[in-house]
Amino acid sequence: MEKYNVQLDSFEGPLDLLLHLIHQAEVDIYNIPVATITEQYLQYVQAMQELELDAASEYLVMAATLLEIKSKMLLPGDTNTDEEVYIEEEDPREELLSRLVEYKKYKEAAQHLKEKEEQGSAQFAKAPTVPDESSGKEKESNLPDNISLFDMLDAYEKLKKRVRYKSPKMTKIKGDDISMEDRMSEVLTYLHQHQGKSGFFELFPLHERQHIVVTFLAILELMKNRQVTCVQSENFEEIVVHQTEEDLVSE
Amino acid sequence: MSEEELQGALQGLLYVCGDEGLVVHDAARVLGISEEETTQYLNQLKDWMQLNMPGLQLKNYGSKFQMVTSEEAAPYIEKLAEVPEKNNLSQAALETLAIIAYNQPVTKAEIDDIRGVKSEKAVQSLVNKALVIDAGRAQTPGRPIIYQTTERFLEYFNIPSIQELPDLHESIEEETEEADLFFNQLDEE
Amino acid sequence: MSEEELQGALQGLLYVCGDEGLVVHDAARVLGISEEETTQYLNQLKDWMQLNMPGLQLKNYGSKFQMVTSEEAAPYIEKLAEVPEKNNLSQAALETLAIIAYNQPVTKAEIDDIRGVKSEKAVQSLVNKALVIDAGRAQTPGRPIIYQTTERFLEYFNIPSIQELPDLHESIEEETEEADLFFNQLDEE
Numbered sequence: 001m002e003k004y005n006v007q008l009d010s011f012e013g014p015l016d017l018l019l020h021l022i023h024q025a026e027v028d029i030y031n032i033p034v035a036t037i038t039e040q041y042l043q044y045v046q047a048m049q050e051l052e053l054d055a056a057s058e059y060l061v062m063a064a065t066l067l068e069i070k071s072k073m074l075l076p077g078d079t080n081t082d083e084e085v086y087i088e089e090e091d092p093r094e095e096l097l098s099r100l101v102e103y104k105k106y107k108e109a110a111q112h113l114k115e116k117e118e119q120g121s122a123q124f125a126k127a128p129t130v131p132d133e134s135s136g137k138e139k140e141s142n143l144p145d146n147i148s149l150f151d152m153l154d155a156y157e158k159l160k161k162r163v164r165y166k167s168p169k170m171t172k173i174k175g176d177d178i179s180m181e182d183r184m185s186e187v188l189t190y191l192h193q194h195q196g197k198s199g200f201f202e203l204f205p206l207h208e209r210q211h212i213v214v215t216f217l218a219i220l221e222l223m224k225n226r227q228v229t230c231v232q233s234e235n236f237e238e239i240v241v242h243q244t245e246e247d248l249v250s251e
Numbered sequence: 252m253s254e255e256e257l258q259g260a261l262q263g264l265l266y267v268c269g270d271e272g273l274v275v276h277d278a279a280r281v282l283g284i285s286e287e288e289t290t291q292y293l294n295q296l297k298d299w300m301q302l303n304m305p306g307l308q309l310k311n312y313g314s315k316f317q318m319v320t321s322e323e324a325a326p327y328i329e330k331l332a333e334v335p336e337k338n339n340l341s342q343a344a345l346e347t348l349a350i351i352a353y354n355q356p357v358t359k360a361e362i363d364d365i366r367g368v369k370s371e372k373a374v375q376s377l378v379n380k381a382l383v384i385d386a387g388r389a390q391t392p393g394r395p396i397i398y399q400t401t402e403r404f405l406e407y408f409n410i411p412s413i414q415e416l417p418d419l420h421e422s423i424e425e426e427t428e429e430a431d432l433f434f435n436q437l438d439e440e
Numbered sequence: 441m442s443e444e445e446l447q448g449a450l451q452g453l454l455y456v457c458g459d460e461g462l463v464v465h466d467a468a469r470v471l472g473i474s475e476e477e478t479t480q481y482l483n484q485l486k487d488w489m490q491l492n493m494p495g496l497q498l499k500n501y502g503s504k505f506q507m508v509t510s511e512e513a514a515p516y517i518e519k520l521a522e523v524p525e526k527n528n529l530s531q532a533a534l535e536t537l538a539i540i541a542y543n544q545p546v547t548k549a550e551i552d553d554i555r556g557v558k559s560e561k562a563v564q565s566l567v568n569k570a571l572v573i574d575a576g577r578a579q580t581p582g583r584p585i586i587y588q589t590t591e592r593f594l595e596y597f598n599i600p601s602i603q604e605l606p607d608l609h610e611s612i613e614e615e616t617e618e619a620d621l622f623f624n625q626l627d628e629e
Contacts, residue, residue, distance in 0.1 A: 015556040148408065162524065263495035
């Protein structure tokens with residue numbers, strides 16, 4: 001459930017979802033197995049609905065397009081007995097293909113811009129020095145005629161990017177981000193080192209909020225994957241986490 | 252940290268602090284060295300700039316170091332500021348104006364706080380241009396003056412009303428439409 | 441004016457302009473030399489700073505030069521000052537921006553068409569961030585608004601000019617060959 005949610009949210013539209021499915025199926029974009037991809041596509045859209053993600057109409061239009069292509073491809077090529085004419089006929093996938101290729105170009109360009117953005121976020125500049133406006137009060141009430149709202153927004157955006165030096169400032173010490181995957185394997189390693197079981201609380205060595213939350217999620221995920229089981233002998237008793245045999249086998 | 256890294260860090264710090272100046276104590280904390288050492292490095296940088304950067308210099312006021320333009324560059328800076336279109340609404344004035352427009356009524360202290368630098372001059376120039384007006388005093392301690400934009404501001408930027416300023420808050424969610432019926436039909440195939 | 445004086449003047453001007461950036465045209469006027477010469481001196485200064493000032497660098501985009509801190513100084517600056525939250529652009533905004541950058545001027549309908557989704561909000565947020573500007577109306581039926589990128593776009597992504605965006609078509613051409621191959625052995629499913 002969680003997994004779906006994250007993934008569905010990250011698509012930028014039907015073309016993006018299709019590219020993802022094609023990539024995942026490891027098939028050539030120029031030779032899309034329409035039946036398979038359509039089926040997967042519909043599953044995703046259905047999942048969106050179930051998760052009440054409000055599948056946008058664009059996704060549904062694409063679903064219709066896919067179904068149409070699929071049915072065209074199923075039609076035997078016997079409407080024209082003449083071989084020559086048959087070859088002249090368009091591949092029903094062609095239009096979709098060109099849209100996908102076109103979209104993919106810009107998706108890649110967007111990725112390139114993202115890298116540039118990352119670089120730029122480590123560069124800072126000072127505020128412009130305001131000149132002394134001592135003379136020419138009369139002139140001042142005249143406004144230049146080449147300044148637009150856009151210039152004001154531009155100035156405001158620059159301001160937002162600027163660092164603010166207010167001394168003295170307390171530095172916040174931020175812990176490193178811990179990923180759930182790392183924490184999952186750490187938990188498994190710990191269990192492995194302790195004859196495959198551990199008290200629940202032992203798995204929370206650091207009393208730091210983020211660490212606790214991530215560890216908790218990691219344990220839930222391990223339970224879901226059937227890599228660990230949790231046993232509580234009676235109410236309020238400490239939970240004991242066991243490494244499952246399946247997991248030991250798969251190691 | 253190598254000496255070059257230290258000097259680089261100090262150059263960067265001095266530059267972003269700009270007209271506010273860099274307090275030695277803060278620099279020392281950031282670099283993880285003593286205040287004496289920091290002062291020593293800053294003085295080294297000062298000497299180096301004197302020899303190698305004819306347009307900029309370091310000034311030392313008590314516990315602060317500030318990067319400033321040198322006297323030789325002053326005539327050119329004045330000339331740059333003289334350009335009418337340029338001077339009339341500087342970036343400083345424009346960003347101050349944006350802050351007032353989106354937060355009005357607002358005090359000078361609040362503007363300074365958002366900009367991170369003193370905005371006295373920028374506010375004054377906006378008042379002189381009648382884009383912004385002194386709208387009385389806040390009911391907070393010290394009763395500071397509060398500012399708001401004028402009719403002329405709306406006219407100048409061709410905005411029907413303050414409510415129609417573009418939204419600064421981000422939300423880039425795709426527009427979604429209800430289409431459950433449509434989907435249910437697809438499902439049958 | 442000696443070369444040293446010129447460099448000094450430029451250093452001073454760049455410092456004063458800060459994140460507003462120094463427009464080559466303005467610098468040329470102030471110095472009383474041609475824009476070509478000014479650009480040349482600025483590029484010289486850029487190279488010199490790269491070699492001699494580990495903490496600062498010159499950035500060149502569009503018609504402007506801007507003095508910024510170098511990446512090496514960033515960790516110290518982040519420790520010293522309140523660094524603005526990284527408000528990175530969303531994927532939708534980046535894709536929309538890429539489409540505008542490579543096809544400008546372009547209408548919203550054309551953007552929607554390439555992305556396969558409505559891009560209304562993404563376009564609006566780019567306009568609010570001053571990365572894209574409404575550049576009038578197309579001469580086509582309905583006279584839709586056309587959009588183009590701004591100088592701030594170049595600055596934000598550190599691109600000297602639109603011409604220097606990486607070529608979009610390169611990777612595609614190879615793929616087209618594959619496509620031709622494929623179309624020759626068409627009916628497979």
